[in-house]
Amino acid sequence: MGKKAQTPAKGIDKIAERSEVSLGELKAVGAEAGDHKEIRIAIAGLGNCASALAQGIEYYRDIKEEDMYINGLMNPSVGGYLPKHMKIVAAFEVNALKIGKDVAEAIYCDPITTPHFVPPEKYPRTGTVVQAGPVLDGVAPHMRERFHVYEDGDPKVKPCDVVQVLKDAKAEILVNYCPVGSFKAARFYAQAALDAGCGFINCIPEFIVSERVAGDKDWVAEFKARGLPCAGDDIKSQVGATIMHRMLAKLFLDRGVIVKDTYQLNIGGDTDFENMKMESRLVTKRKSKTSAVTSVLPYETKCRIGPSDFVPFLLGKKICYIRMNGVTFGGVPLEVDVKMRVEDAPNSAGVVFDIIRVMKLALNRKLSGRLDSIASFSFKHPPIQPPSDVIAKQWVAEFIEGKRER
Numbered sequence: 001m002g003k004k005a006q007t008p009a010k011g012i013d014k015i016a017e018r019s020e021v022s023l024g025e026l027k028a029v030g031a032e033a034g035d036h037k038e039i040r041i042a043i044a045g046l047g048n049c050a051s052a053l054a055q056g057i058e059y060y061r062d063i064k065e066e067d068m069y070i071n072g073l074m075n076p077s078v079g080g081y082l083p084k085h086m087k088i089v090a091a092f093e094v095n096a097l098k099i100g101k102d103v104a105e106a107i108y109c110d111p112i113t114t115p116h117f118v119p120p121e122k123y124p125r126t127g128t129v130v131q132a133g134p135v136l137d138g139v140a141p142h143m144r145e146r147f148h149v150y151e152d153g154d155p156k157v158k159p160c161d162v163v164q165v166l167k168d169a170k171a172e173i174l175v176n177y178c179p180v181g182s183f184k185a186a187r188f189y190a191q192a193a194l195d196a197g198c199g200f201i202n203c204i205p206e207f208i209v210s211e212r213v214a215g216d217k218d219w220v221a222e223f224k225a226r227g228l229p230c231a232g233d234d235i236k237s238q239v240g241a242t243i244m245h246r247m248l249a250k251l252f253l254d255r256g257v258i259v260k261d262t263y264q265l266n267i268g269g270d271t272d273f274e275n276m277k278m279e280s281r282l283v284t285k286r287k288s289k290t291s292a293v294t295s296v297l298p299y300e301t302k303c304r305i306g307p308s309d310f311v312p313f314l315l316g317k318k319i320c321y322i323r324m325n326g327v328t329f330g331g332v333p334l335e336v337d338v339k340m341r342v343e344d345a346p347n348s349a350g351v352v353f354d355i356i357r358v359m360k361l362a363l364n365r366k367l368s369g370r371l372d373s374i375a376s377f378s379f380k381h382p383p384i385q386p387p388s389d390v391i392a393k394q395w396v397a398e399f400i401e402g403k404r405e406r
C-alpha cells in the first residue's frame with residue numbers, strides 16, 4: 001500500500017499518518033455511484049458528542065475521495081462515502097434552549113462544552129429544527145436544571161411524535177446519544193427507529209445490541225425481522241482510555257507479563273461526568289468499560305474501571321490515569337502508569353463517522369440485524385469482543401469489500 005502523503009483538503013492544515021489498513025482505498029460492495037450520495041441521520045440527545053459530530057461534518061466537508069492522511073480521521077472515505085455525504089435530518093432533545101432551534105445553532109447551546117473547531121458564525125443553517133423528545137429517564141434529578149429540561153405544559157414546547165418526525169425527515173439511521181443511565185429512553189428511541197424504518201446506532205452503555213437484558217425484548221431479533229441493521233453498544237473513542245488500556249493489556253499478554261491488578265480512573269468536567277455522579281446510573285457503564293479491558297486477558301485479574309469524579313472547571317477535558325501492576329521474569333514486579341488528557345466528545349465523533357458510513361453500506365446491501373465487524377471495532381461492549389483491535393479493523397475492511405457478511 002502506497003504511503004505518499006496526499007494534498008490535504010482545504011481548511012485541513014495538518015497531515016497525519018494512518019495505519020496500514022485503509023478503508024478508504026477498498027472497493028466497497030454495495031456503495032452508490034457518483035457524488036450525489038447522501039446519508040440521512042437523526043440524533044437523539046444533541047449534547048457534546050453530537051456537537052462534535054455535527055461540527056466534524058462541516059470541518060471535513062472538503063475532503064475528497066483521493067485524500068488520504070487527514071488529521072483526526074481514521075478513514076477519510078469509507079467505501080466511497082465522505083463526511084460531506086452525512087446530513088443531520090432530525091434531532092431530538094429535552095433542553096428547552098435547543099428545542100425549536102436549527103441544529104446549526106443548537107449544537108453550541110448551554111451546557112455544551114465541546115470546543116468550537118467550527119466557529120458558530122461559520123456553521124451554515126441546516127434547515128433541521130430540534131424537536132422535543134420525551135424525557136423519560138434520560139435526565140437524573142440532579143441534572144434537570146443543568147440540562148434546562150422543558151416543563152410539562154410549557155406552551156413554547158410541543159413534544160413531537162418521534163416516529164412521524166423520523167418518517168417525514170426520511171431518516172435512514174438514528175444515533176442514540178442520551179445520557180448514561182437512560183434505560184427507558186434508549187429503548188424508546190430503539191423502538192422509534194424500528195417503527196420508522198431506521199438503522200440504529202447505540203452509542204451509550206445500555207445493552208440493546210450486545211446482549212439481551214433479562215425481561216427485555218430481543219432487540220436484535222426485532223431489527224432483523226424489520227429488515228434493519230443495528231450496531232452497539234457504548235462507543236469506543238478514537239484514542240481513548242479504553243483502547244489504550246486494551247492495548248496495554250494485550251502487550252502484557254503477548255510479552256508474558258501477568259497483569260496482577262489494574263485500574264483506570266477518569267475525571268472530567270462535562271455533563272456526561274456530572275450525570276455519572278449518580279452511582280446507580282453507572283452499573284452498565286462500569287460493566288462495559290471493565291469488560292472491554294478484561295476480555296483481552298484469558299485469565300482473571302483484579303480490575304477497577306469507571307468515571308471517578310466530576311471536576312467542573314475541566315469542562316470538556318477528560319483526564320485518565322491507567323495503572324498496570326504486572327509480574328515479569330523471575331516474579332519481579334513491573335509497573336506502568338499512563339496519563340492521558342483529551343477533549344472527550346471529539347474523540348468519539350471520528351469513530352461514529354465510520355459506523356454511520358458502514359451502516360449506510362449495510363442499508364444499501366439490505367442487511368439486517370447486528371453488524372458485528374464494525375461493532376467489534378467501534379464499541380466497548382460489542383456482541384463479539386475481538387481477540388485484538390487490529391483483527392477487528394481487518395474484519396471491517398473485509399465487510400466493506402463484501403468478503404464478510406456482517
Ligand SMILES: NC(=O)c1ccc[n+]([C@@H]2O[C@H](COP(=O)([O-])OP(=O)(O)OC[C@H]3O[C@@H](n4cnc5c(N)ncnc54)[C@H](O)[C@@H]3O)[C@@H](O)[C@H]2O)c1
Nearest residue numbers: 045047048049093133134135138178179180204271272348
Ligand atoms: N467520548 C465520549 O464522549 C463518549 C464515549 C462513550 C460513550 N459516550 C456516551 O454518549 C452519550 C452522550 O455523551 P455526551 O457527552 O454527548 O453527553 P451530553 O450530556 O453532552 O449529552 C446528552 C444529551 O442528551 C439530552 N437528553 C437527555 N434525555 C433525553 C431524552 N429523553 N431525549 C433526547 N435527549 C435527551 C441532554 O439534554 C443532553 O443534551 C453518553 O451516554 C456518554 O456516556 C460518550
